Amino acid sequence: MPTSKHILLVLVEDKPGVLNRMASVFRRRGFNIQSVNVLETIETEDAGRPGLTRVAIVVAGSASILGQVRQQLEKIVDVVRVSDITARDIE
Amino acid sequence: MKMTGAQILCEGLVKEGVEVIFGLPGGAVIPLYDTLLQYPQLRHILVRHEQGAAHAADGYARATGKVGICFATSGPGATNLVTGIANAFLDSVPVVAVTGQVASHFIGKDAFQETDITGITLPVTKHNYLVLDVNSLAGVVKQAFHLARTGRPGPVLIDIPRDVFLEQTEFNYPDTVDLPGYKPTLQGHPTQIKKVARAISEAKRPLLIAGRGVTISGAYAELKWLAETAQIPVVTTLLGVGCFPESHILNYGMVGMHGTVYANMAIDHADLVMAVGMRFDDRVTSKISAFAPHAHIVHIDIDPAEIGKNVRVDVPIVGDVRMVLQEINKLVTTHRHVGWLEELETWRKEHPMLGIRDTDGLLPQYVIRQIYETTRGEAIIATGVGQHQMWAAQHYYYDKPNALLSSGGLGTMGFGLPAAMGAKIGCPDKPVWCIDGDGSFQMTIQELATIVQEQAAVKIAIINNGYLGMVRQWQELFYKQRYVATPISCPDFVKIAESYCFPGLRVQHKEEVVPAIEQAMAHPGPFLIDFKVDPEENVYPMVPPGAALAEILEDPKKKVKPISDSTSLPVSNI
Numbered sequence: 001m002p003t004s005k006h007i008l009l010v011l012v013e014d015k016p017g018v019l020n021r022m023a024s025v026f027r028r029r030g031f032n033i034q035s036v037n038v039l040e041t042i043e044t045e046d047a048g049r050p051g052l053t054r055v056a057i058v059v060a061g062s063a064s065i066l067g068q069v070r071q072q073l074e075k076i077v078d079v080v081r082v083s084d085i086t087a088r089d090i091e
Numbered sequence: 092m093k094m095t096g097a098q099i100l101c102e103g104l105v106k107e108g109v110e111v112i113f114g115l116p117g118g119a120v121i122p123l124y125d126t127l128l129q130y131p132q133l134r135h136i137l138v139r140h141e142q143g144a145a146h147a148a149d150g151y152a153r154a155t156g157k158v159g160i161c162f163a164t165s166g167p168g169a170t171n172l173v174t175g176i177a178n179a180f181l182d183s184v185p186v187v188a189v190t191g192q193v194a195s196h197f198i199g200k201d202a203f204q205e206t207d208i209t210g211i212t213l214p215v216t217k218h219n220y221l222v223l224d225v226n227s228l229a230g231v232v233k234q235a236f237h238l239a240r241t242g243r244p245g246p247v248l249i250d251i252p253r254d255v256f257l258e259q260t261e262f263n264y265p266d267t268v269d270l271p272g273y274k275p276t277l278q279g280h281p282t283q284i285k286k287v288a289r290a291i292s293e294a295k296r297p298l299l300i301a302g303r304g305v306t307i308s309g310a311y312a313e314l315k316w317l318a319e320t321a322q323i324p325v326v327t328t329l330l331g332v333g334c335f336p337e338s339h340i341l342n343y344g345m346v347g348m349h350g351t352v353y354a355n356m357a358i359d360h361a362d363l364v365m366a367v368g369m370r371f372d373d374r375v376t377s378k379i380s381a382f383a384p385h386a387h388i389v390h391i392d393i394d395p396a397e398i399g400k401n402v403r404v405d406v407p408i409v410g411d412v413r414m415v416l417q418e419i420n421k422l423v424t425t426h427r428h429v430g431w432l433e434e435l436e437t438w439r440k441e442h443p444m445l446g447i448r449d450t451d452g453l454l455p456q457y458v459i460r461q462i463y464e465t466t467r468g469e470a471i472i473a474t475g476v477g478q479h480q481m482w483a484a485q486h487y488y489y490d491k492p493n494a495l496l497s498s499g500g501l502g503t504m505g506f507g508l509p510a511a512m513g514a515k516i517g518c519p520d521k522p523v524w525c526i527d528g529d530g531s532f533q534m535t536i537q538e539l540a541t542i543v544q545e546q547a548a549v550k551i552a553i554i555n556n557g558y559l560g561m562v563r564q565w566q567e568l569f570y571k572q573r574y575v576a577t578p579i580s581c582p583d584f585v586k587i588a589e590s591y592c593f594p595g596l597r598v599q600h601k602e603e604v605v606p607a608i609e610q611a612m613a614h615p616g617p618f619l620i621d622f623k624v625d626p627e628e629n630v631y632p633m634v635p636p637g638a639a640l641a642e643i644l645e646d647p648k649k650k651v652k653p654i655s656d657s658t659s660l661p662v663s664n665i
Contacts, residue, residue, distance in 0.1 A: 013272060017209070017221075024213055049269065071396035077218040077238065080272040 103232030117164025119191030145175020150510030166204030181500025217245030242275030304368015475531025505534030
């Protein structure tokens with residue numbers, strides 16, 4: 001299967017353990033995470049609830065399996081949204 | 092009003108409609124158990140091993156449609172739950188597990204009876220929580236129940252340190268949950284729904300494969316209407332058994348490794364396969380590249396991660412099965428597929444499932460058929476895993492959903508007895524039978540004590556062949572009869588029953604079968620029957636591992652002496 005490099009931008013709730021939950025999905029499907037960057041938290045207006053954090057994950061793998069990984073990431077309750085920004089220009 | 096963490100948890104359980112808890116106390120949860128005294132409406136069932144608590148909560152949830160609850164202490168208590176949690180996860184069963192944890196200041200220090208249970212259960216729960224602040228507990232309980240029962244149901248674990256049970260705070264139970272990352276899609280996409288309606292109108296050989304999603308969403312009427320209106324035959328997965336009546340003329344039985352020949356032939360010949368609330372498990376599809384080779388595939392499921400995971404799909408629809416079928420049904424008109432049904436009927440006649448060989452020996456299939464006849468098909472059947480499980484699926488007939496409780500995804504031996512107990516406690520007015528193997532039964536046999544203590548009138552039928560039978564069958568067929576580690580001894584099960592202070596019988600001959608079942612039914616409490624069956628009987632039909640569905644094998648012994656069974660199923664007209 002042809003592999004290619006992908007950059008996933010994951011919007012998550014800023015809670016302990018969320019990185020572990022995401023990493024577990026990659027580990028289970030045998031993906032080696034090439035780099036991971038946790039960006040600063042976006043505070044919400046409601047002080048009582050956690051803010052949101054963006055996590056940028058770079059992985060190489062087949063597009064079809066990565067598509068499944070992406071869907072499994074989206075199943076994580078603390079994950080709000082997953083975008084594949086590989087094709088996007090970095091601002 | 093100020094409450095302790097333990098009180099907040101109990102209040103939450105009451106508000107969520109919990110009536111029964113399966114659990115076993117230990118050091119970290121003594122404050123919780125002490126608080127149970129103030130909540131007599133929460134009935135606690137003391138199990139003999141935490142795996143039994145998780146399976147009982149699972150069986151209770153499947154039989155009643157409510158969320159099942161189990162409690163365990165920290166460390167070994169929590170880890171003992173894990174098999175049961177994984178079982179509920181793979182079969183999408185709503186269970187909330189509450190575990191005690193060591194006091195917060197001990198966490199991470201390898202304290203006595205400490206395990207990282209949220210870490211351990213991360214891949215086998217829908218979600219889990221470690222509650223370090225009593226102020227968040229009420230919200231966590233609310234979320235846990237919401238997650239367990241909505242969308243694709245599943246187990247949720249709440250881990251609570253000992254000190255959090257004791258801390259006090261104001262109790263405010265939230266009315267709503269705020270989970271920005273959790274919004275299950277319920278309504279199917281209208282464009283996709285139109286595509287399905289068109290595919291149905293164009294199909295010559297359509298087929299519905301119904302799975303547990305039909306039961307979870309309660310889509311029985313919608314499925315039946317669609318099948319009857321568009322004249323589409325229905326086959327089911329193991330977990331879908333009963334979601335479409337087995338006596339219905341359009342029901343062609345179970346698919347997959349031990350499904351009917353005609354169900355598997357139907358998949359092989361269909362030009363439209365509509366998979367409804369199922370996930371194309373490998374025990375269903377067998378060789379993926381040969382699955383439904385001529386079919387346009389429609390997949391309806393609430394979990395987007397299931398779409399395209401195992402099988403290529405032409406029309407995916409993410410949504411609640413019932414809501415999606417309601418929309419599809421609005422667009423479906425009457426169709427007739429006379430030629431297709433004739434083809435299926437020919438397969439059904441040529442490869443009947445009903446026939447049981449006429450032998451002097453005691454065949455397991457015969458025993459299960461007699462349980463069906465004698466209980467008039469009204470029992471809830473819980474099984475372990477192995478040959479007896481497949482025979483219970485094949486030779487008992489299910490016209491109602493939630494009547495066959497079986498471990499489909501994880502294949503957990505030992506599920507049967509605690510699941511039957513959970514089902515009987517949840518449905519005390521229904522007859523509940525545990526059809527178990529001698530191997531499976533010995534894995535959770537200690538729950539007999541719980542059944543007796545609670546006087547849960549579970550009837551136990553042990554299909555005793557002296558082997559780990561399914562593995563032995565594989566060894567016979569694919570490993571040149573090298574029976575390594577499959578001959579298994581067992582205690583005298585009748586004496587076991589006696590020592591647990593309830594009656595049991597041993598049955599070795601055909602003529603004893605029905606009187607024994609009748610005696611079990613007439614007895615008000617639990618009852619055990621040890622059926623000593625033909626030790627080397629195999630489960631057929633069988634798709635060999637790695638083969639295509641069409642390469643299904645039939646019982647070679649049947650060809651030698653084919654005798655049709657006098658029993659015939661009542662067939663309702665459409």
